[in-house]
Amino acid sequence: MKIKKIIFTLLTSFIITTGSHAGKIDLTIINAGAPGGTYSKLNDALIKDLGKFYNINVIGADSESKGHKVFQSIEDRPVYVNSRTAFFSGVNVTKKEKPLINDSKKHYIVFAGKFNRAVCVQKNKDVDTLLFGKEQSLKIASSDGVIFGKKFVAKLDAQTNSKHIMVPYNGSGKLIKGLITGDVDIIVVNQGSAIKQWKDGNINCKYTTNPSSGQGLQPLYKKMQDPWAGFKLTYTLYGEVKNVSSSFAKDLNTRISQILSDPNSNTTKKISQLGWSSLIADIEGLRKDWKESYQDTVDILK
């Protein structure tokens, strides 16, 4: 067979495959969580619940940065994504880059899921001795990026007169593995991921960044001499929607509020299982929370 014919056949297959994607959908949801990760699990639950009200098309983006890229690129249909936009926008501003949300007229915030970090050490070790012991030099790992991790360590150093070393990681799974294999002494890790390992006896956790404690962990802010450790900064996954009218956004916000108020919904069950909490508020209330969270991040990183 002639090579040109074969290339033509292959090209035709590609065009047919890509061209067969047609038709409008009611709501596209980008799942920007890594498959198997806690964000993804929450997204899956929310998608299942929203599926009762919308014809949903899910796009798997497997990371928040990819999720944003996809979110920005879609202009022809209503699209929704959950992401830590306030946190990333705060970090971006610190780096003198654009915040992720800079046009409030086009984007509506319709959901806020708040989650926490747990402070854990190796099993058989004492969290207080390692975290608050004086004049130590330990390795502390964080998955919130280098700038943020260094800030946390600087605060702890100031309180304990220590000289700890910050080790950055990308992802909760790797953080936990780093702790188990002895790469690091302390981790500040997604609580949802830590709890299972703690219960299985693989690691030892004691504190949470949740000011109201929860899941058997104590609030960290009571032990750290800095309101920041409260954490005044709340880690929040905000749900943004765009390419919609304000009435569409309000309707979506109402639906989500109903889901969050229903103790039997998939989302509520998942939020509880992961040790998260949610903020039930209208669009304006959620926008206000976003701005506060964003400002907290900027202030902390100053």
Add this chain to the structure above:
Amino acid sequence: MLELSWTFIAYGVFFGTLAGMLPGIGMTVVMILASPLLITHQSIEIIQFYLSAILISQFTGSIVAIYFAVPGEPSSIPAVIEGNKLARQGKGTQAIYLSAIGSAVGGIIAFILIWFLGKNLGILFKNFGTLFNVVMITLVVILLFLVPAKTWIERYVFPLVGMILGILGESTQDVNVSFSLGIDLLETGVPTMPLLLGLYTLPLLLVLIQNRTDTAKSFVQSISIKDVVFNMSHVVLSVFHAVLGFIIAFIPGIGLNIVSNLSYEIQIRMNKYVEQKNKGQYGLLAAETANNSGAISVILPLVLFGLPTTASQAVLYNILIEKYFLFGPESFNNLLLNSILQVLLVTTFAGLLLAGPCASILGKLFEKFEKKLYIFVAILMIVVIGYVGIQTYNLELYTWVIIVSFVVGWMCRNMDVLRIIYFFIISSFLVENFTRILYMWELM
């Protein structure tokens, strides 16, 4: 407790048969093809799929090697040399069964070794963290550079290109940092599947379709089991080479290709003391047994340390990373161990059936449909990757990556472009561990 996913083992058997029997397809292509199917499933099912496919490919690879003198994958080269020679002498059935039984013995020996070593390996490797990863990956890189390359481009430029492509996108340490060479489209990195498709698979398939006009002479014959001889010397040799293959394959960076050919070379040297009529059979048995036991131990560095040592494992690694699979002792638990052992037993039995009694049927099917199968696989890959591009809203990036990499792949079709791909895939592991060690040692 039985934790087998029969569906995934069945997929593995099907894809493994493709990988083994279609020259050039191999496990790397199979893993790319199966990625969309695998990504939504559990990590353990994906590992079961990979194990069953790689084991079956070792069984079925010998069918085309013996009947048609075509190496389905490079580890079947000894089977081409010795197996096809036996087929030409009218001993095709003996060669087929020798290879199938030898492969099964390899699987059984691997089962026993994993069973004895498995749990202890998990405990032992609990102590290996970033420093260990750095040592391992350095060893792998050195080994890769030591593998002979035809030109300086393949030796030095390809690894460098692979590394640069691999570190594009989100930083391995910091969620707030990404590298894109100033190209917006690359902020999320170069997608693996379109790169593999354009750079390696499509050029390879086109070359294969072009070159398969001269059909290889077939020696497919009906199987008559009463003619088969498998005596004590065969048993002893197959056990010896199974243990040898298992140990060699465990060394990161070696790969089944080297395992099979090394065992064969060792047997050739031992054949000085063997009767002439048995030399070919022993060589065939050595290679086939070693590559099957090695097919199991070759995956251990990946599961235990998160260190991919072959291109197909690198694709598997990519999928498992996306599934948040915790490589290391936390995941190398009883569940995974039992799962590996069960897959090993089931697949060894299935492989024995396929490469033994069913060998002539598979051989005849191959004879009839070979060229059409290549075209089918090429179209299927295009469709699968186009579909994934649409689903992930990355169509523009996917299209560009396929076009650019295909042009490069076609220009370099006579070179070993897998070196680019291997370095592309391990680069994030390498950079991540080296950077982390610098932080840990306060050098950053």
